[in-house]
Amino acid sequence: xxxxxxxxxxxxxxxxxxxxxxxxxxxxxxxxxxxxxxxxxxxxxxxxxxxxxxxxxxxxxxxxxxxxxxxxxxxxxxxxxxxxxxxxxxxxxxxxxxxxxxxxxxxxxxxxxxxxxxxxxxxxxxxxxxxxxxxxxxxxxxxxxxxxxxxxxxxxxxxxxxxxxxxxxxxxxxxxxxxxxxxxxxxxxxxxxxxxxxxxxxxxxxxxxxxxxxxxxxxxxxxxxxxxxxxxxxxxxxxxxxxxxxxxxxxxxxxxxxxxxxxxxxxxxxxxxxxxxxxxxxxxxxxxxxxxxxxxxxxxxxxxxxxxxxxxxxx
Amino acid sequence: xxxxxxxxxxxxxxxxxxxxxxxxxxxxxxxxxxxxxxxxxxxxxxxxxxxxxxxxxxxxxxxxxxxxxxxxxxxxxxxxxxxxxxxxxxxxxxxxxxxxxxxxxxxxxxxxxxxxxxxxxxxxxxxxxxxxxxxxxxxxxxxxxxxxxxxxxxxxxxxxxxxxxxxxxxxxxxxxxxx
Numbered sequence: 067x068x069x070x071x072x073x074x075x076x077x078x079x080x081x082x083x084x085x086x087x088x089x090x091x092x093x094x095x096x097x098x099x100x101x102x103x104x105x106x107x108x109x110x111x112x113x114x115x116x117x118x119x120x121x122x123x124x125x126x127x128x129x130x131x132x133x134x135x136x137x138x139x140x141x142x143x144x145x146x147x148x149x150x151x152x153x154x155x156x157x158x159x160x161x162x163x164x165x166x167x168x169x170x171x172x173x174x175x176x177x178x179x180x181x182x183x184x185x186x187x188x189x190x191x192x193x194x195x196x197x198x199x200x201x202x203x204x205x206x207x208x209x210x211x212x213x214x215x216x217x218x219x220x221x222x223x224x225x226x227x228x229x230x231x232x233x234x235x236x237x238x239x240x241x242x243x244x245x246x247x248x249x250x251x252x253x254x255x256x257x258x259x260x261x262x263x264x265x266x267x268x269x270x271x272x273x274x275x276x277x278x279x280x281x282x283x284x285x286x287x288x289x290x291x292x293x294x295x296x297x298x299x300x301x302x303x304x305x306x307x308x309x310x311x312x313x314x315x316x317x318x319x320x321x322x323x324x325x326x327x328x329x330x331x332x333x334x335x336x337x338x339x340x341x342x343x344x345x346x347x348x349x350x351x352x353x354x355x356x357x358x359x360x361x362x363x364x365x366x367x368x369x370x371x372x373x374x375x376x377x378x379x380x381x
Numbered sequence: 382x383x384x385x386x387x388x389x390x391x392x393x394x395x396x397x398x399x400x401x402x403x404x405x406x407x408x409x410x411x412x413x414x415x416x417x418x419x420x421x422x423x424x425x426x427x428x429x430x431x432x433x434x435x436x437x438x439x440x441x442x443x444x445x446x447x448x449x450x451x452x453x454x455x456x457x458x459x460x461x462x463x464x465x466x467x468x469x470x471x472x473x474x475x476x477x478x479x480x481x482x483x484x485x486x487x488x489x490x491x492x493x494x495x496x497x498x499x500x501x502x503x504x505x506x507x508x509x510x511x512x513x514x515x516x517x518x519x520x521x522x523x524x525x526x527x528x529x530x531x532x533x534x535x536x537x538x539x540x541x542x543x544x545x546x547x548x549x550x551x552x553x554x555x556x557x558x559x560x
Contacts (some may be wrong), residue, residue, distance in 0.1 A: 091532045093403060141405065145464070148408050160408045 089126050089134040090193050092235035094142040094183075094200065096243035105153055105254035110174040112151060112206075113159040113167040116140050129195050130187030135235075139181045139200070143242060147179060147202070150250040168209045175214060175259065177206045185238065189227065194234040198223045198241040202249045206259065215258040221245025323347035323359075332370045332378055336360040339380065341368040357381070400445035402536055404457040407543040411465045413550040417559045419469035422459045423477030425451035425499075435485050435538075437531050442485065442538070450480050454499065457542055474505045474559060481514065485541075487534040493523035495534075495541040501549060503558045511558035517544035 120140040129135045144160075151158045161167035167176040180203040185195035203218040223240030230236040253259065332346035341362035349369075350357040358378070360368040372378035427433060427449045434441045444453040458476065462468035483497040496518045503511035519541045523530045549555055 088528060091536065095403060095405065144408060145405050148464075159412065 088193070089136040090129060090234070092135045092137050092194075092238055094137055094139060094235065094238045094242045096146055096239050096246060102153070102247060102250065105250065107156055108154055108254070108256075108260050110155060110259065111157045111159070111172045112155045112175040112177055113161050113170050113173045114147065114151060114177045114179060115161050115164055115167050116144055116179070117162055125183060127183060127185040127195075128187065129185065129193040130189035131191050131193050133193035135185060135193070135195055135238075137183075137235075137238070139183055143181060143200070143202075143246075146242065146246050147249070150246050151177070151253070153250055154253045164207075164211075168211070173209055175206050175208060177204055179204050183238075183241075192227060194225070194230045195237050196225060196230075198237040200238075200241045200245040202245050204249070204253075215256050217252050217256065219245055219248035219252055221248060323349060332358040332368075332372065333360060335370055335378060335380060336362065336368040339368060340364075341366075343368065346370070399440055400443055400535075401450075401453055402445070402539045404453070404460060404539050404542060406457075406461045406464050407547065408464075410543060410547050410550055411461055413547070414462065414465035414467050416556060417465070417467050418474055419467050419472040420462055420503075420559060421470050421472045421475050422455055422462065422468070423475045423504075425455040425458075425477060426479045427451045428479050428481050432480055432483060435483065437485060437487055437534050438527050440531055442535055450483065451478075454478070454480060454542065457539075458546065461546055474503065474510075476501060476503050476559075478502055483541075485534045485538055487523050487530045489523060490525035491523060493521045493530065493534050493537060495519045495521075495537050497541050497545050499545060501555070503555065505558070511555055513552065513554060515545060515549045515552065517541055517548050519544055 121144070122138070123140055124136055124138055126134050126136045148158055148160070157172070159167075159170050159173065161170060161176075164176055164178065167173060182201040182203070184199045185197065187194070187196045189196060199220055199222050201218060201220040204216060205213065206215045207213050221241045221244030223237040223242070223244060225233075225236040225240065233239070333343065336343055336346065341360055341364070343360035343362050346358040346360045348356050349359045357369060357371050360370075362368055369381040370378045371381055433449045434443050444450045446453040446456045459468055478499050478501040481498045481500055484495065486494040496516070498514055498516040500512065500514045502509060519537060521533060521537050521540075523533060
């Protein structure tokens with residue numbers, strides 16, 4: 067092989083690597099064309115917290131053809147979230163921290179949103195994702211830090227080549243629009259936000275640490291289910307499950323389960339305990355909270371109980 | 382067939398965008414507009430036709446709105462005002478301006494630099510109440526790989542515009558002229 071041929075081969079290989087490892091930038095901003103039904107406003111003032119670090123958080127998830135897509139979920143969705151909140155509350159303010167929000171004049175509630183996204187593609191040749199999901203999880207507390215409400219919604223978007231050839235991030239935009247519509251409706255329907263009664267168990271609202279927001283590509287089937295999060299009533303400490311009860315819960319098939327608002331938190335807890343699994347699934351649910359299961363690669367499942375308005379505990 | 386090939390190339394190869402990104406208002410900026418009276422947005426011109434294009438390592442970035450960067454700035458400012466519920470096409474107070482200079486420099490392998498300067502003019506009932514040049518600069522992490530540096534440079538133009546507007550909204554003379 068001559069030097070010229072070798073050089074040419076290296077250049078082609080390098081170009082292939084650069085192109086093949088491409089993470090294409092997209093935006094998640096939904097199109098504003100949809101007219102949403104009017105909602106009854108909640109006569110409270112709210113501040114939401116998005117930190118400067120969250121605004122610069124760049125996430126990379128799978129696209130098609132071995133490529134990836136990258137985007138800034140908080141930066142892209144902040145304005146739509148602000149608009150959704152403005153539809154429900156007469157005055158909306160933004161703060162860089164919970165502490166800052168608690169000091170804003172006139173604020174009744176502080177909302178901390180957490181965003182999670184997944185993407186995938188059924189195409190081997192084109193990079194735009196054909197499927198996308200956006201999960202908006204929210205915790206609302208009053209200015210004393212007392213938890214008032216929490217909820218989670220997931221929006222899904224799908225687009226085929228004939229649709230996204232003129233708008234590459236179309237699946238992502240549809241997922242964002244779907245999530246925001248659900249977010250807006252869920253807020254407006256939350257009786258706890260209208261009443262303003264704090265949950266009896268003291269639970270300070272904290273901004274999720276940045277490390278907890280690393281996005282992981284998950285197959286569309288594993289995305290959080292459509293069931294809306296229940297409006298919380300009086301929280302009760304989660305009861306510890308017995309061994310026979312856990313054995314029964316372990317037998318439940320994941321394909322028939324759904325994810326819940328604490329799925330990500332429980333998955334992180336499981337990882338920290340040495341359990342590598344693909345998702346935390348709700349295996350039981352009642353007025354006090356939910357029990358989650360993570361199927362570990364070791365074969366032994368990991369369980370955690372999450373009381374409403376409180377942290378999760380490993381079982 | 383040719384159109385299909387071009388589309389296929391765009392999908393299969395690195396997507397090198399050549400237009401400004403969709404502008405997203407900064408909520409922190411929007412909240413600074415609470416004290417303003419309703420405004421309308423007038424024309425934003427470009428001082429020199431050479432400003433219609435920004436060079437990005439052999440590529441060039443043009444405005445994705447209208448025919449030049451003045452249109453892009455005009456629309457972006459309108460978005461800020463609309464979100465603050467201060468945009469009123471029939472208002473007697475108008476803000477307009479002229480783009481004097483701007484650049485996105487990604488020639489460096491580790492840091493990108495942006496700068497912009499716009500002369501803003503506010504007229505109340507056709508009488509000039511404010512005229513000032515407002516500038517902004519920004520820096521971001523760049524890369525020697527063009528496929529990374531170019532999209533980041535493009536993204537940062539919109540962020541640079543947010544900084545420009547922040548500087549405008551913080552200007553005491555501007556606030557006084559628009560109250």
